[in-house]
Amino acid sequence: MSQNQNLFNKVWDLHSVGTLQSGQTQLFIGQHLIHEVTSPQAFEMLRERQLTVLHPERTLATVDHIIPTQNQARPFLDVLAEDMMSAIEKNCREFGIELLDLDDKRQGIVHVVGPELGLTQPGLTMACGDSHTSTHGAFGAIAFGIGTSQVAYVMATQTLAMMRPKVRKIEVNGELAPGVFAKDVTLYIIQKLGVQGGVGYAYEYAGTTFDSMSMEERMTVCNMAIEGGARCGYINPDQTTVDYLRGRPLCPQGAEFDRAAEWWLSLASGPDAEFDDVVVFDAADIEPTVTWGITPAQSLGVSQLIPSVASYDASEHTLIREALQYMGLDEGQSIEGTKIDVAFVGSCTNSRISDLREAAAIARGRHVADGVKALVVPGSQQVAKQAEEEGLDKIFTEAGFQWRAAGCSMCLAMNPDKLQGREVCASSSNRNFKGRQGSPTGRTLLMSPAMVVAAAISGSVTDVRKMLEPALV
Amino acid sequence: MQNVETVSGTGIPLLLDDIDTDRIIPARFLRCVTFDGIGEHAFEDDRQQDPNHPFNQARFQNSGILVSGRNFGCGSSREHAPQSLMRWGIKAVVAESFAEIFFGNCTALGIPAVCASREGITRLGAVIDADPTLELTLDLNALTLRYGEESVAVTMPDSARSALTTGLWDSLAQLLARKEDIAATAARLPYLNNYAAS
Numbered sequence: 001m002s003q004n005q006n007l008f009n010k011v012w013d014l015h016s017v018g019t020l021q022s023g024q025t026q027l028f029i030g031q032h033l034i035h036e037v038t039s040p041q042a043f044e045m046l047r048e049r050q051l052t053v054l055h056p057e058r059t060l061a062t063v064d065h066i067i068p069t070q071n072q073a074r075p076f077l078d079v080l081a082e083d084m085m086s087a088i089e090k091n092c093r094e095f096g097i098e099l100l101d102l103d104d105k106r107q108g109i110v111h112v113v114g115p116e117l118g119l120t121q122p123g124l125t126m127a128c129g130d131s132h133t134s135t136h137g138a139f140g141a142i143a144f145g146i147g148t149s150q151v152a153y154v155m156a157t158q159t160l161a162m163m164r165p166k167v168r169k170i171e172v173n174g175e176l177a178p179g180v181f182a183k184d185v186t187l188y189i190i191q192k193l194g195v196q197g198g199v200g201y202a203y204e205y206a207g208t209t210f211d212s213m214s215m216e217e218r219m220t221v222c223n224m225a226i227e228g229g230a231r232c233g234y235i236n237p238d239q240t241t242v243d244y245l246r247g248r249p250l251c252p253q254g255a256e257f258d259r260a261a262e263w264w265l266s267l268a269s270g271p272d273a274e275f276d277d278v279v280v281f282d283a284a285d286i287e288p289t290v291t292w293g294i295t296p297a298q299s300l301g302v303s304q305l306i307p308s309v310a311s312y313d314a315s316e317h318t319l320i321r322e323a324l325q326y327m328g329l330d331e332g333q334s335i336e337g338t339k340i341d342v343a344f345v346g347s348c349t350n351s352r353i354s355d356l357r358e359a360a361a362i363a364r365g366r367h368v369a370d371g372v373k374a375l376v377v378p379g380s381q382q383v384a385k386q387a388e389e390e391g392l393d394k395i396f397t398e399a400g401f402q403w404r405a406a407g408c409s410m411c412l413a414m415n416p417d418k419l420q421g422r423e424v425c426a427s428s429s430n431r432n433f434k435g436r437q438g439s440p441t442g443r444t445l446l447m448s449p450a451m452v453v454a455a456a457i458s459g460s461v462t463d464v465r466k467m468l469e470p471a472l473v
Numbered sequence: 474m475q476n477v478e479t480v481s482g483t484g485i486p487l488l489l490d491d492i493d494t495d496r497i498i499p500a501r502f503l504r505c506v507t508f509d510g511i512g513e514h515a516f517e518d519d520r521q522q523d524p525n526h527p528f529n530q531a532r533f534q535n536s537g538i539l540v541s542g543r544n545f546g547c548g549s550s551r552e553h554a555p556q557s558l559m560r561w562g563i564k565a566v567v568a569e570s571f572a573e574i575f576f577g578n579c580t581a582l583g584i585p586a587v588c589a590s591r592e593g594i595t596r597l598g599a600v601i602d603a604d605p606t607l608e609l610t611l612d613l614n615a616l617t618l619r620y621g622e623e624s625v626a627v628t629m630p631d632s633a634r635s636a637l638t639t640g641l642w643d644s645l646a647q648l649l650a651r652k653e654d655i656a657a658t659a660a661r662l663p664y665l666n667n668y669a670a671s
């Protein structure tokens with residue numbers, strides 16, 4: 001491996017099977033993850049073509065998108081959801097794939113369970129029929145979200161046909177101020193570079209801000225690489241990565257772990273690594289960030305005013321006006337004080353134990369405002385168990401939040417958890433697209449879990465920094 | 474697989490930027506185990522809120538070439554999005570730019586997704602609006618979208634273009650053909666070999 005190669009290119013070259021006639025690389029996929037929504041048609045394709053799964057042992061299935069978070073009795077009340085459940089159960093049985101089903105204590109959102117089981121490791125290529133597969137990049141894995149046809153390709157051949165993207169290093173340096181979290185960093189980057197700024201790129205997140213983040217914080221950052229248009233995002237493996245993985249059930253153990261760790265660390269982009277582009281930001285410029293519009297780039301610091309239409313490039317005016325109209329907001333208006341109806345802490349962006357601790361720290365001893373419906377949906381059964389052991393569930397329920405079972409829930413509202421009408425939701429998820437949370441006219445404000453709780457308690461968007469313990473400010 | 478070199482049809486303009494996959498096919502219609510019937514739900518929520526949405530207008534009901542703005546298909550990886558457009562009747566998409574996963578999904582289904590300049594998109598929108606029966610022809614060899622005596626230049630990455638024009642857009646057969654190379658790659662990956670190779 002050449003000294004000046006970045007991690008992305010090292011891992012890509014190692015997994016390159018060859019070049020296809022189209023000029024695309026045939027790329028070996030080290031780990032495939034599947035779930036109930038984007039896999040049934042892929043299994044059907046295999047059946048039609050009489051193919052089998054080449055490496056069932058390199059494929060793991062879970063159920064997350066359609067799981068009800070209240071009444072989980074089978075058969076589900078939603079007949080269509082029940083069909084999808086039976087389909088993945090039958091398909092996994094027939095094709096010999098391990099399934100973390102509802103009765104498995106390891107079940108949860110696919111991007112939460114992979115890392116917590118130690119399946120996600122540095123140097124892997126990974127694929128999943130879900131765009132937020134970029135989450136796994138937090139470990140220095142190269143992880144791609146793919147469509148259903150590609151899910152079938154990976155099952156049949158353990159490979160994908162892909163063009164090598166360029167690599168952009170996004171450097172953020174400095175310490176985050178109290179009340180500013182990984183979610184704010186990732187929203188800030190998208191705001192600065194735009195929702196299509198990353199098209200054609202893999203993002204390497206580097207700099208002291210990411211160096212000092214925990215693995216869970218790094219996952220939040222990489223999770224939203226896709227919202228910035230990037231094909232994937234990653235952070236170089238370091239001692240934090242190794243320490244997180246040591247002892248996890250699906251990681252190598254003993255002497256093999258030490259050999260693995262040595263290899264993992266050797267993959268990191270060195271000081272002389274070359275990039276196609278470099279962008280640098282300062283952590284001191286980032287404050288708690290909230291979206292005001294209908295794309296994840298339409299965001300602002302909570303103390304700022306919604307920008308005027310005129311401040312955008314002329315080519316964006318139609319879109320900005322459409323967003324303001326849909327959201328019922330005006331240019332020049334403060335985002336702080338915007339009334340909310342629903343508060344959602346959850347999703348593969350922010351449903352891990354550290355997210356719930358951060359949320360509970362704000363909820364403790366306070367109460368959700370009258371008329372606000374507030375939900376906490378842990379990312380996995382293991383996260384739920386850990387939170388219950390720490391008493392976080394009690395803090396939430398005493399504060400007036402509903403404590404639910406693990407799943408995607410109101411991130412995309414394929415289960416019964418949905419917005420009604422034009423409700424406004426303060427959400428720790430990753431997409432504020434029109435209709436994303438289950439009501440065609442519902443409105444979403446993306447923010448960190450702590451900010452969601454602050455909004456739930458005040459009944460409107462609030463700067464969480466006003467609610468921090470005085471000692472921390 | 475069939476070679477896709479030219480696609481002809483009438484146009485349907487949807488001249489907005491950042492059309493995401495949740496708008497193309499809202500998540501509730503993903504509760505299905507086949508793609509059958511998904512075409513009728515294309516843009517369902519947008520259509521309900523806007524009676525004038527192009528997908529509602531009688532004059533565009535038989536259109537095959539969708540014209541849109543920047544960053545078309547951003548958001549989720551759901552193949553349900555191009556599947557619903559395809560099953561609604563769309564055979565090609567012309568936009569200022571595309572989100573990558575959506576673009577790849579289109580190619581895998583044999584649907585050309587080509588880019589044109591903002592100026593070209595605006596011009597196409599105007600001519601289609603003026604005459605919805607106007608026949609457009611997307612020519613992937615010439616990289617043009619022709620109508621009447623005129624044409625708009627389009628672009629497409631070479632790999633996708635040649636995959637379509639040579640009929641290799643369903644890459645499964647090619648991927649399957651290299652069993653030995655796949656095994657050789659697996660044999661050199663440290664994590665598949667107890668990290669002994671490192």
Ligand code: SF4
Pocket residue numbers: 064065109110111130132347348349407408411412429430
């Ligand atoms: S939590 Fe949301 S973004 Fe994450 S996998 Fe589930 S639906 Fe997708």
